[in-house]
Amino acid sequence: MAVSIDGVLAENGKSGNRWTSREDQAFFQKALSKHDGFATGYNTFKIAEKKVKKRRNVLVFTSKKRNKGVPESVTFADPKRFSPRKFFTGRGCKNVAVLGGPGVYAYFLEHGLLDELFITVEPYVFTKGVPMFFGSKFKAHSFVLKSARRLNKNGTLLLKYKHAS
Numbered sequence: 001m002a003v004s005i006d007g008v009l010a011e012n013g014k015s016g017n018r019w020t021s022r023e024d025q026a027f028f029q030k031a032l033s034k035h036d037g038f039a040t041g042y043n044t045f046k047i048a049e050k051k052v053k054k055r056r057n058v059l060v061f062t063s064k065k066r067n068k069g070v071p072e073s074v075t076f077a078d079p080k081r082f083s084p085r086k087f088f089t090g091r092g093c094k095n096v097a098v099l100g101g102p103g104v105y106a107y108f109l110e111h112g113l114l115d116e117l118f119i120t121v122e123p124y125v126f127t128k129g130v131p132m133f134f135g136s137k138f139k140a141h142s143f144v145l146k147s148a149r150r151l152n153k154n155g156t157l158l159l160k161y162k163h164a165s
């Protein structure tokens with residue numbers, strides 16, 4: 001995920017990530033190519049629909065019935081009635097990329113399904129917007145920093161964390 005210094009992902013559910021650096025975008029595309037499953041919320045899916053549809057094993061979180069006109073590689077489902085873990089293991093996925101937004105990140109974290117976090121911190125402060133995680137309760141989830149790399153001269157940082165468990 002790409003965030004501002006104050007932990008904001010985007011202006012709103014429809015705004016997208018046009019403010020992220022070229023270096024982050026290059027890292028993101030390269031990282032995606034190493035994954036065989038993808039989980040996203042409905043709004044994030046809609047913003048990147050053209051690109052995401054080309055990938056296999058895409059799970060889109062939604063509370064509504066929306067399966068009309070989507071390719072076979074894309075499944076819409078409500079995690080209240082559906083197991084993302086079974087979905088991906090049933091398809092033999094070894095490396096699932098959780099693409100957000102905040103409710104999807106929180107779901108995977110709260111269900112013990114987030115092993116690693118790749119966070120690009122861009123040197124901006126937005127003061128308002130979509131937060132990184134939007135969970136159901138306050139809880140300290142521990143992570144260990146594995147690496148920190150500066151991606152450009154503006155000071156964009158790539159932080160890689162592993163879940164502490």
Ligand SMILES: NC(=O)c1ccc[n+]([C@@H]2O[C@H](COP(=O)([O-])OP(=O)(O)OC[C@H]3O[C@@H](n4cnc5c(N)ncnc54)[C@H](OP(=O)(O)O)[C@@H]3O)[C@@H](O)[C@H]2O)c1
Nearest residue numbers: 001002010013015016041042043044061062063100101103
């Ligand atoms: N900077 C980054 O790295 C990054 C990463 C991801 C997203 N974003 C940005 O964040 C914005 C989207 O944020 P968003 O808050 O709208 O998040 P989102 O997760 O993309 O979309 C929210 C929608 O997804 C569905 N959803 C999410 N969690 C669910 C759950 N647990 N159960 C059932 N349905 C669930 C719901 O759809 P229904 O209304 O259909 O039920 C919900 O209204 C966009 O601007 C996107 O570009 C940025």
